[in-house]
Amino acid sequence: MQKGHQSWIFESKPVIISSAVVGGPFEAKGNLANDFDILHEDIWLGQDSFEKAEKKLLEQACEKAIEKSGLKKEDIQFFISGDLMNQIISSSFTARTLGCPYLGIFGACSSSMEGLALASLLVDSKFAKYVLAGASSHNAAAEKQFRYPTEYGSQKPPTAQWTVTGAGAVLLSQKGEGPCVTSATIGRVVDMGISDPFNMGAAMAPAAVDTIEAHFRDLNIDLNYYDVIATGDLGQVGHRIAKDLLIKHGLNIKPEILTDCGIMIYKDDQPVMAGGSGCGCSATVTYGHFLNRMRKKELKRILIVATGALMSPISYQQKESIPCIAHAVSIEMP
Amino acid sequence: MQKGHQSWIFESKPVIISSAVVGGPFEAKGNLANDFDILHEDIWLGQDSFEKAEKKLLEQACEKAIEKSGLKKEDIQFFISGDLMNQIISSSFTARTLGCPYLGIFGACSSSMEGLALASLLVDSKFAKYVLAGASSHNAAAEKQFRYPTEYGSQKPPTAQWTVTGAGAVLLSQKGEGPCVTSATIGRVVDMGISDPFNMGAAMAPAAVDTIEAHFRDLNIDLNYYDVIATGDLGQVGHRIAKDLLIKHGLNIKPEILTDCGIMIYKDDQPVMAGGSGCGCSATVTYGHFLNRMRKKELKRILIVATGALMSPISYQQKESIPCIAHAVSIEMP
Numbered sequence: 001m002q003k004g005h006q007s008w009i010f011e012s013k014p015v016i017i018s019s020a021v022v023g024g025p026f027e028a029k030g031n032l033a034n035d036f037d038i039l040h041e042d043i044w045l046g047q048d049s050f051e052k053a054e055k056k057l058l059e060q061a062c063e064k065a066i067e068k069s070g071l072k073k074e075d076i077q078f079f080i081s082g083d084l085m086n087q088i089i090s091s092s093f094t095a096r097t098l099g100c101p102y103l104g105i106f107g108a109c110s111s112s113m114e115g116l117a118l119a120s121l122l123v124d125s126k127f128a129k130y131v132l133a134g135a136s137s138h139n140a141a142a143e144k145q146f147r148y149p150t151e152y153g154s155q156k157p158p159t160a161q162w163t164v165t166g167a168g169a170v171l172l173s174q175k176g177e178g179p180c181v182t183s184a185t186i187g188r189v190v191d192m193g194i195s196d197p198f199n200m201g202a203a204m205a206p207a208a209v210d211t212i213e214a215h216f217r218d219l220n221i222d223l224n225y226y227d228v229i230a231t232g233d234l235g236q237v238g239h240r241i242a243k244d245l246l247i248k249h250g251l252n253i254k255p256e257i258l259t260d261c262g263i264m265i266y267k268d269d270q271p272v273m274a275g276g277s278g279c280g281c282s283a284t285v286t287y288g289h290f291l292n293r294m295r296k297k298e299l300k301r302i303l304i305v306a307t308g309a310l311m312s313p314i315s316y317q318q319k320e321s322i323p324c325i326a327h328a329v330s331i332e333m334p
Numbered sequence: 335m336q337k338g339h340q341s342w343i344f345e346s347k348p349v350i351i352s353s354a355v356v357g358g359p360f361e362a363k364g365n366l367a368n369d370f371d372i373l374h375e376d377i378w379l380g381q382d383s384f385e386k387a388e389k390k391l392l393e394q395a396c397e398k399a400i401e402k403s404g405l406k407k408e409d410i411q412f413f414i415s416g417d418l419m420n421q422i423i424s425s426s427f428t429a430r431t432l433g434c435p436y437l438g439i440f441g442a443c444s445s446s447m448e449g450l451a452l453a454s455l456l457v458d459s460k461f462a463k464y465v466l467a468g469a470s471s472h473n474a475a476a477e478k479q480f481r482y483p484t485e486y487g488s489q490k491p492p493t494a495q496w497t498v499t500g501a502g503a504v505l506l507s508q509k510g511e512g513p514c515v516t517s518a519t520i521g522r523v524v525d526m527g528i529s530d531p532f533n534m535g536a537a538m539a540p541a542a543v544d545t546i547e548a549h550f551r552d553l554n555i556d557l558n559y560y561d562v563i564a565t566g567d568l569g570q571v572g573h574r575i576a577k578d579l580l581i582k583h584g585l586n587i588k589p590e591i592l593t594d595c596g597i598m599i600y601k602d603d604q605p606v607m608a609g610g611s612g613c614g615c616s617a618t619v620t621y622g623h624f625l626n627r628m629r630k631k632e633l634k635r636i637l638i639v640a641t642g643a644l645m646s647p648i649s650y651q652q653k654e655s656i657p658c659i660a661h662a663v664s665i666e667m668p
Contacts, residue, residue, distance in 0.1 A: 002461050005411060006435040049652050077339060078520060085646065086420040088440050092523065092644035096657040101340040101520040103448060104440040104644070106422050114437060118452070125459035127336050145648075186412060186435040189426065310426035310438070312419065314479075318383050323430040 004218025006186050013180035013334070014123035017173045020064035021288035022057045023280075024165030026139065030266045035288035036166075037064050043140060043165060051085060054138035057167040057280070058083070058094045062134055065169040071130060076100045076171070080119050081134040082111030083279050084163075086145065090136050100132070109233050110187070110308030111135045112283040113327040116170065117184035120329070123172045136167035137278030146197065146313055159199040161235045161262060162272035168283030170291075179294045185215040185328040189310065195321045197311065201238025201262070201274055204307040207324035208234060209245040211305055215328045216251065223253050227299045230290070232282035232306035232326070233262035235275030261285035261304075282306040286331075294333050301332045338552025340520050347514035347668070348457035351507045354398030355622035356391045357614075358499030360473065364600045369622035370500075371398050377474060377499060385419060388472035391501040391614070392417070392428045395621075396468055399503040405464060410434045410505070414453050415468040416445030417613050418497075420479065424470050434466070443567050444521070444642030445469045446617040447661040450504065451518035454663070457506045458515075470501035471612030480531065480647055493533040495569045495596060496606035502617030504625075513628045519549040519662040523644065529655045531645065535572025535596070535608055538641040541658035542568060543579040545639055549662045550585065557587050561633045564624070566616035566640035566660070567596035569609030595619035595638075616640040620665075628667050635666045 001009045020037045023030075028039040038060055045053040058081065066073060079098050081091035082105040095102035107114040112135040119133040140150055142163040148154040172181065190210050194203040208231045216223060234242055239260040246253060261282045262275035286304050293299045305328040311320065337343045354371045357364075362373040372394055379387040392415070400407060413432055415425035416439040429436035441448040446469040453467040474484050476497040482488040506515065524544050528537040542565045550557060568576055573594040580587060595616045596609035620638050627633045641660040650656075 002411075002463070008461050051648055051652065077336075082440070084421075086648060087418075087442065087644065087646035089644070089646045089649045092657050092659075093649070093654070095644075095659075096523040096525050099522060101522050102659060103452070103520060106416070106438040106440045108421065118437070121455070121459070121461060125455065125461070127342050127455060127459070129336070186437060188433060188435050189430040191430050310421065310423070310429075312421035312423045314385055314420060315423045315427070318385065320427070323426050325426075325429075325436060 006214050007218035008121060008184045010120050010124040010181055010183060012124050013182055014120045014172045015176040016170045016179045017176040018065045018069035019170040019287040019291050020061045020068060021168040021284040022060045022166060023284060027166050032265055032285060032289045035292050050138055050141035050144060051089060054090045054136055054141050055093045058090050058134055058136040059097050061167040061169040062094060062098060062132060065171050069171045073098060076130050076132050077128045078103060078122060078131045080105060080115045080131060082106050082115055083136045084142050107325055108308030108310050109277060109279050110306040110325050110327045111279045113304055113306035113329045116329045117327055119172045120181040120184060123174055129174055131172045132169060134169035135279040135283040137163050137280035139163045139165045142278060156273060157198050158273050159237050160273045161200060161275055161277035163278035164265060164276045164280040164284060166280035166284040168287035170287050179291055179331045179333055181329060182332045183219060183330045185211055185218060187211040187326040189323045189325050191321050191323040193321045197316055200277060200309045201235040202241055203322040204309055204324040205234055205238040205241035205245060207326040208242050208305050208307050209249060211326040211328050213249055213251060223251060226257060226301045226303045228259060228302045229257050230304050231260045233277040234260045234307060235262040237274045239263055303328055303330045340548050341552035342455060342518045344454050344458040344515055344517060346458050347516055348454045348506045349510040350504045350513045351510040352399045352403035353504040353621040353625050354395045354402060355502040355618040356394045356500060357618060361500050366599055366619060366623045369626050384472055384475035384478060385423060388424045388470055388475050389427045392424050392468055392470040393431050395501040395503040396428060396432060396466060399505050403505045407432060410464050410466050411462045412437060412456060412465045414439060414449045414465060416440050416449055417470045418442060418476055441659055442642030442644050443611060443613050444640040444659050444661045445613045447638055447640035447663045450663045451661055453506050454515040454518060457508055463508055465506045466503060468503035469613040469617040471497050471614035473497045473499045476612060490607060491532050492607050493571050494607045495534060495609055495611035497612035498599060498610045498614040498618060500614035500618040502621035504621050513625055513665045513667055515663060516666045517553060517664045519545055519552060521545040521660040523657045523659050525655050525657040527655045531650055534611060534643045535569040536575055537656040538643055538658040539568055539572040539575035539579060541660040542576050542639050542641050543583060545660040545662050547583055547585060557585060560591060560635045560637045562593060562636045563591050564638050565594045567611040568594045568641060569596040571608045573597055637662055637664045
C-alpha cells in the first residue's frame with residue numbers, strides 16, 4: 001500500500017525466511033566476524049581477478065541463503081541484485097549462475113535496500129512467491145575501478161572509507177517464520193554540491209536525513225519507534241553530520257538508536273579511515289548481524305537506511321558534484 | 335497478479351497517459367524521424383561532453399512527457415530509469431534534476447522494458463499513482479566507453495550495431511486515456527558462449543526467444559495474439575537467428591508479426607551495419623513510433639521484447655562470454 005508521497009507499507013509482511021552473508025579477510029578480523037556464514041582468508045577467493053572474486057562472494061551468499069531456506073534454485077522466481085561494478089557484472093553473472101528471472105538494479109551502496117524494497121513489493125503485492133535479493137562489493141575491485149589499484153599505494157585522507165569485501169542475500173516469502181519487512185521509503189536524489197570522492201560520508205549524510213524525515217512523515221509513527229536506525233555507510237564523518245542534521249530538522253531521535261553499518265563492521269584498530277562502505281557493507285551488517293540479533297529477540301524493530309553516492313569516475317572527472325540517495329526499509333519481528 | 339513462473343498480469347491495466355522521445359542527428363535522418371518529439375542536429379546537444387549530452391536527452395524526454403500529461407514534476411511519485419553508462423549516471427543525474435524518488439535499474443538495452451514492467455507493477459499494485467519510466471543511450475558516449483572513441487576511426491564488422499542517440503520516457507497512471515500496459519515477462523540470463531561484442535545480436539537472440547517462449551507459456555494465449563512482436567535491438571543478424579530459433583522451438587508466430595526496433599529505426603542506406611542498439615533504441619521506437627500507431631488505432635496489441643547484453647569491457651577483457659537477457663512487456667489499446 002502506498003503511504004504518503006514516497007513510502008510503501010507491506011501489509012502482508014513478507015518474511016525473510018533465510019539470509020546469508022559472505023566476507024573477506026578484513027571482515028574476518030572485524031567486529032562482526034561471528035555474524036558471517038562464510039569468511040575467506042584469500043581476497044582473490046581462488047579466482048584470477050578481483051571482479052571474479054566479487055561474483056564468487058555474491059554467488060556464495062545467494063546459494064547459502066537458498067540452501068538455508070530448504071528451497072531449490074528452481075523455486076526462486078526472481079533475483080533482484082545490484083553492485084558497484086560497471087554494468088553491475090557481479091549481479092548479472094550471478095544471475096547467470098542462478099538461472100532464475102532477474103531484475104538488475106543500481107543505487108550504488110543503496111542497492112541493498114533498493115533490492116529489499118522491490119523484493120518485498122513483489123511478494124506483498126502477490127506478484128511473486130519467492131524472491132531473492134542480493135548486493136555485493138569487493139574492496140580491491142572497487143579501488144581499481146573508482147580510485148587507484150591498491151598496488152599503487154596511493155594515500156587517502158582520514159575522511160575516506162574502506163569498501164567492504166562482502167555479499168549478502170535474503171530470501172523473501174509470502175509465508176514462513178522470521179523477521180518481516182514492514183515498510184520502505186524510496187529516496188530522492190540529494191546533492192549538496194560536494195565533489196570529493198574521498199568524503200562520501202559527508203556527501204551522503206543529507207540524503208540519509210531526507211529519507212529518514214520522509215519515512216517518519218509518511219508513516220506518521222513515533223520518532224523512537226525503532227530499536228535501531230542504521231544508516232548504510234556514512235562512516236564516522238557522515239554519521240556525525242547526519243546526527244547534527246537530524247536535530248536541525250527537528251527530528252529528535254534518541255542518539256543511542258542511531259548507528260551506522262560503516263562504523264559497526266570494523267574494529268577501531270583496523271586502518272579503515274572513517275569506516276566501511278560499499279553495497280556489501282549494509283548488506284552484510286543487515287542480513288548478518290542485525291537479522292541474527294532479531295532472531296535472538298535482542299531487537300524487535302529496525303530501520304536500515306542504505307545510502308548511495310551515484311557518481312562515476314567519469315562524472316567526477318567532468319567536475320560534477322556527487323548526487324546521493326538513501327532508501328529505507330523497516331524490518332520487524334512478528 | 336503473478337501468472338506462471340515469470341510473468342505478471344496487470345489487471346488494473348495501468349495507462350500510459352503520456353510519452354516523449356528525443357533523438358540525435360542520425361535518428362533525424364532515420365525511418366522514424368516523424369515520431370520524435372525533439373530531434374537534435376548537434377550530437378553534443380550544446381554540452382561539453384557526450385555523457386552530459388546523454389543526460390540532456392533523458393532530461394528532455396522526461397520533462398516533455400510530464401509536460402504533455404499536464405501534471406507537474408511534484409506529482410510524479412517515482413522515477414525508474416536505466417542506461418548504459420557506468421553507474422547509470424545519465425539516469426541518476428536526471429533523477430537529480432527531476433527531484434522525485436528514484437529507483438535506478440540496469441539491464442543494459444533491456445532497461446527500457448525492465449523499467450516499464452516495474453513502473454506498471456507499482457501502479458497496478460496501488461503502490462503509486464504516477465510513475466515515470468525512462469531509458470537513454472548516446473552513440474558517442476557508448477562507443478567511448480565500450481569500444482573506442484569514434485575519433486579513432488576504428489573499423490567494425492558487418493555484425494556490429496549502431497548505438498542509438500536517444501531517450502524515451504512514459505508516464506504511467508492508475509487512470510486516464512491511452513495505451514495500457516497489460517502484462518510483463520521478466521527474463522532469465524541466457525548465455526550461449528558468444529564473447530564477440532561486435533555481434534551482440536547473435537548473443538542476445540536466444541534470450542529474446544527464451545522470454546517470448548516463457549511469455550506465451552505463462553499467459554497461455556494464442557501465438558498470433560499480438561499485432562506486432564518487436565525485439566529490442568537484435569539487428570539484422572540477431573533477428574534472423576531469433577526467427578529461426580522460434581521455429582525450432584515450435585513457436586510458429588506469423589513472420590509478418592515479428593520485427594525488431596534495431597532494424598526499424600534507421601534507413602537501409604544509413605551506415606549502421608546490422609542496425610540500431612542501445613537502451614535508447616527500444617525506448618524511442620516503442621514510446622515514439624509504436625505508441626503513436628496505437629493512438630492512431632493502427633495497432634491494438636503489441637509485445638516489446640527488449641534485449642540486453644549484460645557484459646562490461648572488463649568482463650570481455652577477462653574472456654567472459656556475454657550473458658544476455660530480455661524482458662517483455664505487452665501494451666494494448668482499451
